[in-house]
Amino acid sequence: MLQVSRKFEYGLHAVTYLATKGLGRVVTVKEMADEMGFSQEFLSKAMQSLKRAGIAASVQGVKGGYMLGKSTDAITVADIAIAIEGEPHLVRCGVKADRCEIFSSCHHRGYMNTLQHKIQVLLAATTVHSLLKEVAG
Amino acid sequence: MLQVSRKFEYGLHAVTYLATKGLGRVVTVKEMADEMGFSQEFLSKAMQSLKRAGIAASVQGVKGGYMLGKSTDAITVADIAIAIEGEPHLVRCGVKADRCEIFSSCHHRGYMNTLQHKIQVLLAATTVHSLLKEVAG
DNA sequence: TGATAATAGGGTTAAAATAGTCCTGTTTAA
DNA sequence: TTAAACAGGACTATTTTAACCCTATTATCA
Numbered sequence A, B: 001m002l003q004v005s006r007k008f009e010y011g012l013h014a015v016t017y018l019a020t021k022g023l024g025r026v027v028t029v030k031e032m033a034d035e036m037g038f039s040q041e042f043l044s045k046a047m048q049s050l051k052r053a054g055i056a057a058s059v060q061g062v063k064g065g066y067m068l069g070k071s072t073d074a075i076t077v078a079d080i081a082i083a084i085e086g087e088p089h090l091v092r093c094g095v096k097a098d099r100c101e102i103f104s105s106c107h108h109r110g111y112m113n114t115l116q117h118k119i120q121v122l123l124a125a126t127t128v129h130s131l132l133k134e135v136a137g
Numbered sequence C: 001t002g003a004t005a006a007t008a009g010g011g012t013t014a015a016a017a018t019a020g021t022c023c024t025g026t027t028t029a030a
Numbered sequence D: 001t002t003a004a005a006c007a008g009g010a011c012t013a014t015t016t017t018a019a020c021c022c023t024a025t026t027a028t029c030a
Helices: A006-021 A029-036 A040-052 A077-085 A109-124 A128-132 B006-021 B029-036 B040-052 B077-085 B109-124 B128-132
Strands: A056-059 A065-068 B056-059 B065-068
Touching (some): A006 A056, A006 A065, A029 A040, A040 A065, A040 A077, B006 B056, B006 B065, B006 B128, B029 B040, B029 B065, B040 B056, B040 B065
Antiparallel strands (some): B056 B065
């Protein structure tokens, strides 16, 4: 329950990595994968998602790679999560109301939706900029 | 990402079901499974977890079944989650530090631990009693 | 006292989600 | 025109979750 996917972790690490390299510097997926010990192909998928969301920008061709698409204080952890995992659905009936057999008498759907919103607020409250100031504990 | 397991949903529904039946009334797994459209065997596992955590109490033998083990305002959503899923680990390095390849230079471990704690606080802030007053939306 | 209806729980299988790989195409610097 | 990189579709492997099966135990009741 409530565990973040590896793809999200890769994406978050990649963003902080790019951030430490500065806004303009182009970094290859290979460099990041080697540096952090991730699967290059899989990290590549995460980068593509980040690019589509505008969080990263890419340069194609030889000497190509990725860089940040925005400043570090314009990217929140929520942005990265949504880019990589899509909109979260804490509880199943949020996704498929017709599948839930006790939909009409459900006692916790409202609560779960509220909870999901609160978690989203928590994620949106942290920018990459503030994350970089964190010390590993 | 960030989706609750079916076992937890079953458990939560079962607890609210027991709560509506009153503290003393013994209810069988069969009744709950039929009523809510769940797998009887799987719900049974969830009930066993809830019992071990003291959230539910059981009566064995014919005429046996489950009832709540505490009053509804002494059971939080966090209690149910921990009973069924164990302590949550939002991020992997919280589970296996030695497996994480960038442990020493990790920029987000501290943040993730804090985040996890905040989510736990959110879950602990809702009792079954307050949940029953929620209206499905 | 034996049949039955229930919880308790170990072990196994099935299904779904996640993680990772492979391959082909496109872009572009040198 | 070659090579290094991104882009992305399709596939496979692994892991996790969900469900099922089977046996044991408990306790009611005819």
